[in-house]
Amino acid sequence: MSKRMAVVLAAGKGTRMKSSLYKVLHPVCGLPMVEHVIRAVKASQVEEIVTIIGHGAQQVKEVLGDASRYAMQEEQLGTGHAVLQAAELLADQEGQTLVICGDTPLFTAETLSELFAQHEARGAQATVLTAILADATGYGRIVRSAQDDVERIVEHKDATEEQRQIKEINTGTFVFDNQALFKALAKVTNQNAQGEYYLTDVIELIKADGGLVGAHVMADHLESLGVNDRRALSQANQIMSRRINQAHMVAGVSFMNPDTVYIETDVTIGPDTVIENGVLLKGKTSIGSSCYIGANTEIVDSQIADQVKITQSVIESSTVAEGATVGPFAHLRPKSYLGKDVHIGNFVEVKNSTIGQGTKSGHLTYIGDADLGEGINIGCGTIFVNYDGKRKFRSKVGDQAFIGCNANIVSPVEIGQRAFIAAGATITNDVPDEALAISRVEQSNISNYWQKFLNK
The missing domain is CATH 3.90.550.10 (Spore Coat Polysaccharide Biosynthesis Protein SpsA; Chain A)
Structure with missing residues (x-):
């Protein structure tokens, strides 16, 4: 030749x-x-x-x-x-x-x-x-x-x-x-x-x-096909998209309706993964084997390991380890790492954070600039307060800690292993291992308030 x-x-x-x-x-x-x-x-x-x-x-x-x-x-x-x-x-x-x-x-x-x-x-x-x-x-x-x-x-x-x-x-x-x-x-x-x-x-x-x-x-x-205008550009995208999706199906990936799924050229997907309708997979994304990517999920430049389940969520420039579950309606922003069997649930946002194996955050939580250990429970409404208006700060939470609902973790703080954060607490100082941190105004009950209310 x-x-x-x-x-x-x-x-x-x-x-x-x-x-x-x-x-x-x-x-x-x-x-x-x-x-x-x-x-x-x-x-x-x-x-x-x-x-x-x-x-x-x-x-x-x-x-x-x-x-x-x-x-x-x-x-x-x-x-x-x-x-x-x-x-x-x-x-x-x-x-x-x-x-x-x-x-x-x-x-x-x-x-x-x-x-x-x-x-x-x-x-x-x-x-x-x-x-x-x-x-x-x-x-x-x-x-x-x-x-x-x-x-x-x-x-x-x-x-x-x-x-x-x-x-x-x-x-x-x-x-x-x-x-x-x-x-x-x-x-x-x-x-x-x-x-x-x-x-x-x-x-x-x-x-x-x-x-x-x-x-x-x-x-x-x-x-x-030569692309000279926007109509031809659209046609080229449609043809290329069908070609890409067909190649993934031949390689063992299941699609509910491939005509609704957009996958870019450099995306890789393992066999036995299921892709539902309206999914967008972009950039240098890799999806492992036996994953479930639910409807209307968008994943950009991220690495998803085997047996991960993602439902109706957005993941950007992040890594998700084997067996983790994400969503629905979760958002992983850049530089997030989810360990094995982590659960990130409804309306949870993670940014520039590492979350250890088995840690769970079920709903309505913001985890930003934090390093979380293994087996932690994060209650509903928890916020990692990482920004003072000028600088970002980082916090650390030890293994098996329990963070109650509606807690504010004001960074930078370190919460020890098996420590407890009471519901509604605002944490501004470090918490030792196995300690309970509580910060609440003492509750007082005013008797017969209903009648006073009616007489206003």
Whole structure:
């Protein structure tokens, strides 16, 4: 197999997106479109990638980093002109070069590998990736020769009535013999209505030079979708989402209704996990095996271990250990860690805290900037008062402590092992091991108050 290279076209601003964000950086299922393209290209055994940048060049570089080399297209003068900007980096090399657009996030590595394989097997100088459409209106048609090679590509507006009946279209993705590509690009002119240098002109120049131009028909034409506006962006997200969910189902994950579930590209899920309707799994989230993710739960950049049950809750940048239960209506904010078999219940919020094995907080509680040991009971309405208006403070609670309802833990304090906090107490000082802390105004009862109330 000869060396495989790629040129990714990502210089356009994308005015039809009506956005301050450059087109190729718009996300599809959690990743910028151009990153999807780069991943598929790398997975098709491409050794060297050059991304053509222009509008939003610095932002594109920040997203892709060292996954690609870069060439600048100062003026957008057509696809042929864009590829020519890579000449300094690629023109003297031998091998095969893929040219692909950065706004085509649905291409798979399998399809690109098949394109390379057919190109190499036939010894072609150029191979066009094509698709068969029931309605090819608006697309460039593939006109084949008697030998079934590509004779030429005819744009819809230039096609005869007979040519418009052709269903095979150009997807705008090609593999070229690298030397033949840059030799032909040097001859491309801009003598056309748009005054641009077209990559498709390379096809005719290669043929005129006696080269073979083949075509590979892709299995699923939806992969070639180019995103030029918000409608196409929505369609790409829907297609990618179905693909992701189907892959998880094949791997042993159960969905109540996969059409209602949004899972981003880098999420991993173990087998025998059940996903209910309306679930959102985003970022670098990992879900273990035999978990239950209840309806309308959102989990972002978090690690969930095996046998965890989460119902109608939000979890952000946190870790949940095996056997824990969360929700309904709980919120784990960033840097929260729940140990094994922890229970975080109704309307409990946890932030930047560590909660030890078996500790339970059933309802209506705020745990912020705290380190809780194992086997602790946290009563309803408990608040860790961690902020004085200027600074955050941290508290610690020992194993098997019991915190009664409606307690205020005013940080920083340390509550010892097996200590008791009485209901309604406000704790401002440390509590020793096995002690009872109580802070209440002494109760007094006023007799016959009902009559006094009526006489007011």
